[in-house]
Amino acid sequence: DGGITQSPKYLFRKEGQNVTLSCEQNLNHDAMYWYRQDPGQGLRLIYYSQIVNDFQKGDIAEGYSVSREKKESFPLTVTSAQKNPTAFYLCASSQGQGAHEQYFGPGTRLTVT
Amino acid sequence: AQSVTQPDIHITVSEGASLELRCNYSYGATPYLFWYVQSPGQGLQLLLKYFSGDTLVQGIKGFEAEFKRSQSSFNLRKPSVHWSDAAEYFCAVYDMRFGAGTRLTVKP
Numbered sequence: 001d002g003g004i005t006q007s008p009k010y011l012f013r014k015e016g017q018n019v020t021l022s023c024e025q026n027l028n029h030d031a032m033y034w035y036r037q038d039p040g041q042g043l044r045l046i047y048y049s050q051i052v053n054d055f056q057k058g059d060i061a062e063g064y065s066v067s068r069e070k071k072e073s074f075p076l077t078v079t080s081a082q083k084n085p086t087a088f089y090l091c092a093s094s095q096g097q098g099a100h101e102q103y104f105g106p107g108t109r110l111t112v113t
Numbered sequence: 114a115q116s117v118t119q120p121d122i123h124i125t126v127s128e129g130a131s132l133e134l135r136c137n138y139s140y141g142a143t144p145y146l147f148w149y150v151q152s153p154g155q156g157l158q159l160l161l162k163y164f165s166g167d168t169l170v171q172g173i174k175g176f177e178a179e180f181k182r183s184q185s186s187f188n189l190r191k192p193s194v195h196w197s198d199a200a201e202y203f204c205a206v207y208d209m210r211f212g213a214g215t216r217l218t219v220k221p
Contacts (some may be wrong), residue, residue, distance in 0.1 A: 033209065042213035071162060101147060
């Protein structure tokens with residue numbers, strides 16, 4: 001089945017540690033996205049990538065980093081510089097930007113203590 | 114800048130009653146508009162989308178939405194709500210700008 005996978009579902013880390021969230025898609029989509037979801041704030045865009053080896057910052061990129069070495073993969077690293085990393089993280093993909101619906105993964109809930 | 118506003122944070126309706134979730138957008142031209150649904154702890158699923166043409170669009174699960182340019186709105190409707198519709202609903206403009214969401218509770 002085609003879709004987006006995110007792993008793990010739940011992730012726990014100590015403050016000061018970097019952590020990488022996985023996102024893989026087999027939909028052959030060019031564009032991929034990372035969102036952060038906090039209660040009452042909807043989805044906020046962290047980073048997006050329209051093509052391999054290229055990505056752009058979203059609205060809340062500080063404290064995060066990404067790479068796009070393969071079309072299928074778009075991992076997100078939450079660095080120790082992110083002041084409030086505990087959140088629900090959603091990865092999505094689409095055929096392209098603008099007029100295309102996004103397909104979402106099941107999300108990763110990150111808890112940092 | 115593009116923006117999306119969902120004025121209602123939480124709505125409660127009785128099962129079988131009609132539903133309307135509000136969405137207002139801010140954009141100079143006709144935007145691409147989407148409605149997504151999210152069950153607790155899950156990703157989002159597309160309900161419907163509007164790009165151009167007929168301003169009343171039909172989606173999955175019996176939902177529909179109407180684009181009104183004069184009001185900059187794209188409200189989601191369903192004539193008869195089922196208990197399984199309880200979820201959070203997000204309006205989005207283009208593919209990266211989401212509203213804050215409206216949580217729907219369905220009373221038996």
